[in-house]
Amino acid sequence: MNTATTDTSLALVQTPLMRTSQKLSIAVGGIGLLIILFTWVTRHSFASPGITLSVALLLMAVSVGGYAYSEYAHLPEGIKNNGVMFRSLSNRGIVAYLTGILLTGFYVCLYWYSEYLTGLIQLFDPLSQFMRHKAADQWFVYGSFYTFGVLVLGAKFIYKYRHNRYQIIRTISVMFFQLMFAFLIPAWMLMMNQPEFYFTYFWPLKYDYLFPSTISWLTSSGTHLGIFLVFWGAMMTLIATPTLTYFFGKRWYCSWVCGCGALAETTGDSFRTLSDKSLRAWKIERYLIYSVLVFITITTILLWVNSYMQGGLLGTFSLSVSKTYSFLIGSMFSGVIGTGFYPILGNRSWCRFGCPQAAILGIIQKYFSRFRITTNGGQCIGCGNCSTYCEMGIDVKAYAQRGQDIVRASCVGCGICSAVCPRGVLRLENGSADIFDRTTITKL
């Protein structure tokens, strides 16, 4: 039997509930991580880079699998949140801070000090040569880790929610889009000497896809593909986004397709309770996210004006604005803070406070979409599970207690509130009728 007092070994990962098999799994993953860290720091690998990397990744995958198996397999299907608030990793304990430091350190190197990543980059060379016929660079390393995280922790997530088909399908979807459209296809395009293009990212999240420089880069090759890619990007931004959001809400993108969402929903799942639910946080969210949207819109317009006038009016001003955006928002906010601070701020702080794509989708969702979360009459007992597990910091409970439907710009439709509710109160739905009625009526 494991209880708080009998468990003292491996103090770093101590929780009252951890089984020996889980500690073992963590140790296996730890070895994998150490191999990678060792190679990163010393620039020496034990075996050839290909073998070293394969062994390390395999160990980590086995670790996650073993941990999940011993956590979930012996119990019947159902919600598995026992001990979430006691774990060091998911509850801002020391493990969380160490993870945060490691992640932010990695991001800082990635964006500004890639020379410190040489050890790591070497490790990925064989894979890069195989996939892209090109030497690895820091971005390839990043993309590989990212995809690995989405796939391995996505599998864990599916196992955890194996009783919930919405979660299973949605997770398979993000895993698929990440693997195909954000990893394999761009690599393949490079191999074919084509532009490395990400079909599932559009302006304004991938802000440079509507920058004049990108468009001229894509079209300069003169191929049909280049023209198609420009057309694709514009179509997705201007037509597909509003249409799909009208029918299904923001979720079609944020929790089904987007790569940032993919990482948040899989690798970030343990951190979803950390989002700030206070009214103050909601206020900050609204100021911040729309400011970023305004910022990128102005930046894009400036660049076009500048390109139209061939630098005549603005000189290098618009370029420096776009550089500032890419430094402040593109790297600092979405990368270092957005992902590096997962264990501290939660898994969706970028999506909630920063992402201009989310801002647009959110406006459409709030005012024009058929999507809403309906509440089931008077069944809510105010237990707070829904709000606690909302990664976007929405106080779902406040609506559910009043019997109001939930129509919030930030909701990404992950469906976890509905899954964890012990009274069957919440349902994600699409319907055209009386969205405003249902959000204002208070039922008994």
Next chain:
Amino acid sequence: MRIVIIGNGIAGTNAARHIRKNSEHEIIMVSEETLRPFSRTALMYVYMGHVKQENTEMYEDWFWEKNRINRVQSKVLSVDTAGKSLQLSNGNTLTYDALVIATGSKSNKFGWPGQDAKGVQGLYHLQDLEGMERYSPGLQHAVIVGGGLIGIEMAEMFHSRHIPVTFLVREKSFWDLVLPAEESAMINRHIHEHGIDLRLETELKEIQTDADGRANAVITNKDEKIACGFVGLTVGVSPNIDFLKDSGIEIQRGVLVDEHLRTSVPDVYAIGDCAQLRQPQPGRRPIEAIWYTGRMMGQTVARTICGQTTEYIPRLWFNSAKFLDIEYQVYGDIPGRTPEGITSLYWEHPNGKKAIRINYETESKTVTGFNLMGIRYRHEVCEKWLLGKTKLEEVLQNLSLANFDPEFFDAYESALVQQYNQLNNTNLTVKSKRNLNLVTRFLQRS
């Protein structure tokens, strides 16, 4: 006018909130348990580590300030109805113009030997949760006495910390006074599936203690001894109103109230778990110690106090719970034993963890209740059918309107209808699929 509310549970806070909505009266809420109102229903999730105590708080602090609801943390020792004042445990007296009693319940104890030993307790107040925390480290075995909703929650709580549990249930089958036989059997199986040692038809005889006065075993009515370091007593609750004994307010089991929630003394009202209706609606009990009653009574009493005298008319009976992993919802009347004149249409999933039951009058085929296990149904739709005395066959053909399970979940309405067809040689089909627009249209139709 100064309105004092004793108790900050769901009944008291909802009363306060709605009094503020309807008026500018001064509101003071006195409660001994916590300063910040929280949801009692979530106690189990705090212990299991799903949520933190602060996640269960009903509102942020600014809410109380913005709505000018003053909170005092203190125990009310006595009420002087003649002088319209309260004696508080912090030494102060507090006068009122109107008083709302919303003091909730306390756990029952039935005079067992050893019931006051260390490590023996119920689960109702936050202090009980602290007790469970205190005795959990190193705990080798816990015994829970009483097979109701709180009992199974307590069993699940210990189970979540890998502490073995023996669960003593007096009845032949879990909660079979309320659940029909099939559903009750389903929960028995599920409790076993989780590895909880369920002992049916077993009662507590006595609790034994060690030299320190801590429980170390229980003796059952079958004279079996079960060693344990903790005994959970979950044999029901009763109104927490001892402090009113000498107040002159008429009490029985609870504080007696009329249909306007007024007690025998003018300007004194009682709501929630502690209120006992003199004349409950037909088919309803005088004390309904559940969350929803407190919420609705709070809202009703607020109207009356603010000058819009309103009768408390509970709507259609509904309730819900979760037995480990199996959710349960009930709408309308589903008695544990199906009475004469009522027929039950019951379908169970082959996996034995999901079920739909619809009761109807055998003669008229009017639908009287829905019971759901592991499946979610829409409250408003079921309520509309039941209040509208809808006939079974119409309900069956439109059953998907009621389905509230998440998207992509299998729908079982057709399976149920097929079962009905086989039993009755009919040829009904389910007309549509789940669809919110159809539901809204149905609900708007008068």
